[in-house]
Amino acid sequence: MDNARLVVAILTLIMTLLTLLPLSRNQRWWVRVWDFPRLQMAVLSVIFLILELCFLPGGGPLAWIIVLLALGCTLYQSWWIFPYTGLAKIQVKKTPHTTHSRIKLINCNVLMTNRNTAKLLKIIEKNQPDIVVLLETDLWWEQQMSPLEANYSYTLKCPLENLYGMHVYSRLPLIESKIQYLVAEGIPSMHFRVRLQGGEEIVMHCLHPMPPSPTEDDESTNRDGELIAVGHTAARATYPTIVTGDLNDVAWSRTTRLFMKISGLLDPRRGRGMFNTFHASYPVLRWPLDHVFHSKEFTLIDLKRLEPMGSDHFPIMVELALNPQEGKTQQKLEIEQGDIEEAREKMENAGIKSRDVHQAEFC
Structure with a gap:
């Protein structure tokens, strides 16, 4: 004993x-x-x-x-x-039946060495998203995903061999799209407007910052700075905004909470569950790394973690309604004393400013 x-x-x-x-x-x-x-x-x-x-x-x-x-x-x-958890207050209202314009997107870190492209194509065909955001894509993945272009004629492509390639496939028109390297060469982010079927335009930012780890980045400085810089841009946007990607940060971290406070964006998982997307092969070691944040103009239609497709990440699918009247009562996280200074410090440490994010057409 x-x-x-x-x-x-x-x-x-x-x-x-x-x-x-x-x-x-x-x-x-x-x-x-x-x-x-x-x-x-x-x-x-x-x-x-x-x-x-x-x-x-x-x-x-x-x-x-x-x-x-x-x-x-x-x-x-x-x-x-x-x-x-399901015990907490829901942050984003659910409106499954709506006549408002809607957008459905799938975000998936494919794992560059994964070769199960047929499974991913089948998932996309089954769920029929409007926009597909793929991460860790190289030129081989670009070639394997070419069948998507028959239905997804608007694309933004950045194939890379360093695990940070990114591709966007869209049924909806992409406007003023741009690829940027905010914190480091070889770590892209994508920024563009989307015209919905009802004619409204929204902004999307797609991110995949480098994680703090012994094999990739010794510190979280660049990751944190990129998130906060995009958060500042989202806060000033005059269009409804969505930020998505593998942020290499968990939903409950101090940095992600700070990002939500600075940006004013909402998280549809809050009050609904963790929707852990990594690691797909180890159920005991899972946490939410893949995210979809959005501004108050959106309400939730559907949110799902999809079936595995050979990657170490699960795909995640979110469908949102552009519903400003109902969405305006949704509560964002309140900025507390010291948050602004901490956010400024994170961007300065990363050597970037919020204006570095492509925003001239968005604000």
């Missing part, structure tokens, strides 16, 4: 350290990576708490300290992920 109590106590102390680590603004990958597995850490903290309560009799004051640490970790991690 004493050995078991010691092991659980040590594990709880480690969990406490990992829980506290992301509180710092350190941008190193080994700090920021602990923003991701908050669900898994919350579950482990609950397990440690139960075990410690079983071992508690005869443990003395130290045992109570370990119990309180496990409880604190559980509550803190749960606070971050709670908005992405």
Whole structure:
């Protein structure tokens, strides 16, 4: 019993350290990576708490300290992920039956080395989106996706061999489309307007920033700066706006929350679930990396995580209605004291300014 109590106590102390680590603004990958597995850490903290309560009799004051640490970790991690559970308040209204203009899009990180193109084409054929956003696409993927152009005649293509290629296929007209490299050469983003079937125009920003990791970027500086810069642009846009892509950041992170506050955009997952899209092969290690944020003019028709297609990411599909009258009552996240300064600091650290984002035709 004493050995078991010691092991659980040590594990709880480690969990406490990992829980506290992301509180710092350190941008190193080994700090920021602990923003991701908050669900898994919350579950482990609950397990440690139960075990410690079983071992508690005869443990003395130290045992109570370990119990309180496990409880604190559980509550803190749960606070971050709670908005992405069915218990939280829904942020985006659902209007499945509407006469308003609508847009359906599929966002998918295909995994460049994946060769199951037939499965992806079948998913697209089955769901009939208006716009398809594909990430990690190289020239081979561009060639394999060429059948889409029979129905998706408007395209924006950026094939790359570095895992950051990007392709957009659209049934709807794309206007003033542009490919930019906001933070680093070889890391593109796409920006354009879309004309809906009702004649209205909206703005879309498609992103795939580099993640903080030992193999790609030592820090989250560039990722964070790109997100916040696009958030500033979205906040000033006079058109309804959608931001989508593999942001290499989880929905509940400090940076994504800051992005939502700065941009004023909404997340249809809040109050509905996590819709974890990565990693498709490891159910225990999954979190929401692929996102669709939108401005208040939109309400939700449908939101689905689609079936796997050979990638390490699941595709995600969102259908939105352009419904400004009903959407205006939807509540965005409130900007708190210090958010503006933190956002400015993130962009300055990345060496970009919000005006660097292609926006002249949008604002």
